[in-house]
Amino acid sequence: MVGCALGPARLWFTTGYGIVNEVYYPRVDLPQIRDLGFIVADGRGFWVEVKRMRNYRAVLPGAGVPVIDVIRRHARFELRLRIVPDPQREVLLIGIALDGDEELRPYALLAPHLGGSGSDNLAEVAAHRGRTVLWAERGPFGVALAASSGERSDAWGRTSAGYVGVSDGWQGFAQNGALTWRFDAAGPGNVALVGELPNRATLALGFGTSRESAATLAFSALTKPIEAIRETCVSAWQEWHRGMRLATLAATGPGTEPDPALQTQIATSAMILRVHQDKTYPGAMIASLSIPWGNSRDDIGGYHLVWPRDLVESAGGLWRWARQRKRPISCGI
16 A cells, blocks of 8 residues: 555655555655554563564555555454544554453554665654654654553553664564563664554654654644544545546446446556655656565665656556546646
8 A cells, every 4th residue: 555645744655564664755755664563462472563464454445545444353352553644744643443352552663764774773762842752863854653542642651762683672572572671762773663552542653854843743643633634634535536537437438337346446546646746846756655675675776766667657647537637737636
C-alpha cells in the first residue's frame, strides 16, 4: 500500500507485511524511516513480532482511498492497526487496539533512517513539554513518535533507545523475551527506538526540520481524535474520485453499466498516480514509493527516483484520463 492525504501535508507513507514501511518527507523521493513495526508480548517470555504473522487482512474504506486498517489474529490476541495520514500536518497517525489475553501489551519499534540513510542518526527517549517522546535527528531532519490513550496525553510505558543489532528493542526481546533494559540515548549510528503502549492507544509519527518541531506537530495531531482526522481524509479522497468521473471508463460498451471489478481497478490506478506526485514541485512524479530489496542493505536507491520510462507510463495514464474528461492535460491531477 502507498498513500498520502489530499491536503498541504508533505508526507507519503508505505506499508508492507501489515506494518508501516518507509515514510517520505518533505518530498516524495526522500524516505525518513525504515519502518515502524510492533511486538505483542506478555513480559514473561512470550512475544510475537507482528510483521512475521502472515495471517492478516488489510481493509480500505473504499476503492482508491489510501486509509488502511490492518487486522491480525493470533491464538492469544487480535491486533488492529488503523493508519491515517493527517491532511494538515506532516504526521502519520496509527490507532492501536489489542484484544485478547489481558497480560499482553503492544510495543512500537521505530527505525529512523533520516535523510534516507541509517548512518549517523541520533536517537533519544526524552521529556518534551511534560510528555515522553521517542525522537531522532540527523542533519536538517527530525522525527518524533508521541502516544496518547483516552484521557492520557502521554501513554508510553517502558521505553528505550539502542543500536540496531546490538542494543535495540528487538534484540532485547530476542535475548530476554521481554523489554528488560532501558537506554535513554543512542548514536550517532544505525539506531532504533522502542516503547510499551496500553492496549488502546494512538501514535503520532511527526516529521520536521528538527526533533522539537517534529514533536510539536505530533502533539498537535493528537489533540484531535483519530476518527475525526480519518473522516476528513476519507471524505477528501471520495470527493476527489467523484470529481474525476472515472465510472464511465469502466463501462464495457456504449450505454452499459460500469463493471464493478474494473471500476475498482481504475479507482486504485488513479489513486496511485495521484499519490506519486510531489507537492513541492507540481507535476513531478517518481517511479515508485518502494524499495524492493527491503532492508538487505543500507542503500539510498530504490524506485523513488525520476526515470523517463516510468514518466512515459504515468503520462499515458494522465493522458487517458484527460481525454475521457475532454480537457487539456495539466501538470498534475
